Amino acid sequence: xxxxxxxxxxxxxxxxxxxxxxxxxxxxxxxxxxxxxxxxxxxxxxxxxxxxxxxxxxxxxxxxxxxxxxxxxxxxxxxxxxxxxxxxxxxxxxxxxxxxxxxxxxxxxxxxxxxxxxxxxxxxxxxxxxxxxxxxxxxxxxxxxxxxxxxxxxxxxxxxxxxxxxxxxxxxxxxxxxxxxxxxxxxxxxxxxxxxxxxxxxxxxxxxxxxxxxxxxxxxx
Numbered sequence: 001x002x003x004x005x006x007x008x009x010x011x012x013x014x015x016x017x018x019x020x021x022x023x024x025x026x027x028x029x030x031x032x033x034x035x036x037x038x039x040x041x042x043x044x045x046x047x048x049x050x051x052x053x054x055x056x057x058x059x060x061x062x063x064x065x066x067x068x069x070x071x072x073x074x075x076x077x078x079x080x081x082x083x084x085x086x087x088x089x090x091x092x093x094x095x096x097x098x099x100x101x102x103x104x105x106x107x108x109x110x111x112x113x114x115x116x117x118x119x120x121x122x123x124x125x126x127x128x129x130x131x132x133x134x135x136x137x138x139x140x141x142x143x144x145x146x147x148x149x150x151x152x153x154x155x156x157x158x159x160x161x162x163x164x165x166x167x168x169x170x171x172x173x174x175x176x177x178x179x180x181x182x183x184x185x186x187x188x189x190x191x192x193x194x195x196x197x198x199x200x201x202x203x204x205x206x207x208x209x210x211x212x213x214x215x216x217x218x219x220x221x
Contacts, residue, residue, distance in 0.1 A: 012032060012038075019058055027091075039074065042078070043075065055072050091205075093113055096109075096111040097110055097198050109123050110141045114148060120148045122143030138203075141205070142156070148212075153179040155175060170192060188204055190202045
């Protein structure tokens with residue numbers, strides 16, 4: 001019973017991630033019935049496009065990715081102006097991960113995009129084991145985030161660990177953010193995807209995205 005519930009939650013989370021990748025979508029939340037069927041899809045989007053276009057994109061994305069058709073009446077789109085998006089969901093998303101490897105040396109490049117589609121590219125390099133490679137991915141991700149944040153605050157990688165939960169493999173990333181008010185520590189986790197490097201990027205973003213939105217808002221108020 002518990003395993004079925006976990007699998008169901010994982011599938012719904014995957015659906016939400018696919019919807020978040022759609023152009024102009026800021027965030028997405030899926031509501032399900034007790035038997036696991038989708039009853040509602042709530043989406044926040046910016047105001048660049050007609051909401052009907054976004055609904056059609058969501059329907060197409062779910063069909064193309066999962067073969068699942070969803071009644072458009074179950075999809076609600078709330079649109080925010082640019083100021084609201086900046087103050088509530090100024091989140092970064094992964095745009096690409098590039099790795100160059102020679103023997104045990106890695107050169108990692110991580111590209112992130114913000115809500116306004118601006119690109120920020122972070123880099124890290126070094127030699128070591130596969131776990132060290134994962135750390136380099138995390139460091140490159142933080143480098144990209146630091147470029148986005150500027151000198152408003154300092155972000156550092158504290159630790160990174162893989163672990164098993166149930167029959168799944170997951171990763172946890174511990175990140176600290178140093179501001180004028182002191183130091184805060186945040187933990188980001190995610191299940192490993194096929195691309196483990198990309199999973200590290202997701203875990204770092206899960207750790208810092210929401211906090212960065214508030215920090216940047218505080219600096220601009």
